Amino acid sequence: MHINILIILAGLFLLAFVNKLVCPKLKLPEVTGYVILGAIISGVAGITVGMSKLNEVLDSIEIISSIALGIIGFSIGIELKLSVLKKLGNSIFFIVLFEVFGGFVVVAITSKIFGFQTYTALLLGSVAAATAPAATVAIIRKYKSKGELTSTILAVVGIDDAVALIVYVLAAGFASSMVTGEKLHILHIFVKVGISIFIAISIGAISGFVYSYIVKNIKNQDTMEMILVAFILLLLGLSEMFDVSELLTIMTFGAFITNLSEVTTRKSENIIEKFTGVFVGAFFIAGGAYLDYSLIKAVFGTSVLFFIARTIGKIFGAKIGATIGKASPKVKKHIGVMLLPQVGVAVALVISIKKQFVGVQVHGIDIGTFIFNILLLTTLLTEFIGPILTKRALLAVKEIKER
Known part of the structure; x- marks a missing residue:
């Protein structure tokens, strides 16, 4: 049967619309509804x-x-x-460092x-290190949250992607050497990571400067x-061309804009909000649809293990980092539970594993497929409880109002 992409996209967008109508009545976060819809599909x-x-x-x-x-x-x-990062201080750095490595280390050791x-333990740990920003951003945008905890979690999930990417590249490098039996070239791995990050940041920074210059006097x-859509598509293309993280590239692009012009930032933010609901909704539905029910029995035990180990690593890692970084009591108390969502960046990492480790199997299942289904099974849980816990945390510190 021929695949009609237009009809498929129409179906996804209509499902996203239905989800927006149903979730408020069920008092369920929209992000959670998207993933559940995907699993049903x-x-x-x-x-x-x-x-x-x-x-x-x-x-x-x-x-x-x-x-998306x-x-x-x-x-x-x-x-x-x-200005906000400086105000938040060193706490951001320590929270990111400890929550990323907390998730990685606890999952890797537990798996071993x-x-x-x-x-396999290294790859599972590297996937666990990533925290998905989409679910958190969706909740914050939906309720227009503002405040110290909001600023902290946005900064953390933003920087988390870069640090998690470094962890993954390093772990995958070591894992690849173990699979092939080659000698570990640590310096080569570190240089490769450094170049990848440098290219992504450079592309994003230069594009941010050019974009701000072009649109500074445009009122229409x-x-x-x-112009903004063209730049985002261009950056996605360049990231793919140079084989670097599109998230890191476009995150740098946005960060450069927001620090160059407040007016340009505000206008750009209003524009991007128009596209968020459509594309992000379809993204989460499609993500949930990758779940393979025939493999549930084979990966269920590992999924439970993965979820528990990752949760412990993330929550306690964030708490330790917040304590060392001398974050405020409310940040120290709530930041950990807001880091549980994992779909998005982690999915991209697993896709990389599928490409890089072809033929490698775990319990008779391709290692990429094995980890992918572990990720999606735990995602159904993290995307269900993650947005709920995020909303409750923001309510507890009074950075949003109940509605």
Whole structure:
């Protein structure tokens, strides 16, 4: 059967619309509803057309995921104001450092203790290190949250992507050497990581400067929309061309804009909000649809182990970092539970694993597929409780109002 991409996209957007109507009545965060819808689609498709056909369909709309990640990256970047970061102080650095390595170390050690090969443990740990910004950003934007905890969590999830990417590249480098039996070239791995990050930041920074210069005197909203969309698509393309993180590139782009012009930032933020609901909604639905029910029995135990270990690593890591960084009591108390969502960046990392570790298996299952389904199973849980815990934390510190 021929895949009609336009009909598929229409269906996704209509489902996103239905989700927006239903979730408020169920008092369920929209992000959670999207993922649940995706999981339902996977179940129905698995019975009717088969998972291979569904995966083919999902691969055909990969551009939607790329655009959504671009929007998410930009939304994070424009919140990274130097004046705010300076005010928050060293606490940001320590929270990010400890929550990223907390998730990585606890999951990797736990996986090794329970009998997984060292390279599998490293890859599971690297995926656990990533925290998805989309769910957190969606809740903050929906309730227009403002305050110290809001600024802190946005800064943390923004910087988290860069640090998690470093952890992944290092872990994948070591894992690859173990699989192939080659000698570990630590310096080579570090240089590769450094170059990748430098290229991403350079592209984002230069683009941010050029964009701000071009639009500084433009008052027509339609013209600004065209320019901003063109820049985001260009950055996505350049990131793919140079094989660097699109999130890091576009996050840098947004951060550069917000520190150059407050007026340009405000206009750009209003523009990006118009596209957020459509693309991000479709992104989460498609993400949930990757769940393969036929593998649930094989990965369920590991998924529970992964979820518990990652939760412990993230919460206690963030708390330790906040304590060392002398963050405020409310940040120290609530920051950890806001770091549980993991879909998004982690999905991109698993896709990289699928490409890099072809033929490597765990319990008779391709390692990429194995980790992917662990991620999606735990995502259903983290995307369900994560937004709820985030909302409750923001309510507790009175940075949003109940509605």
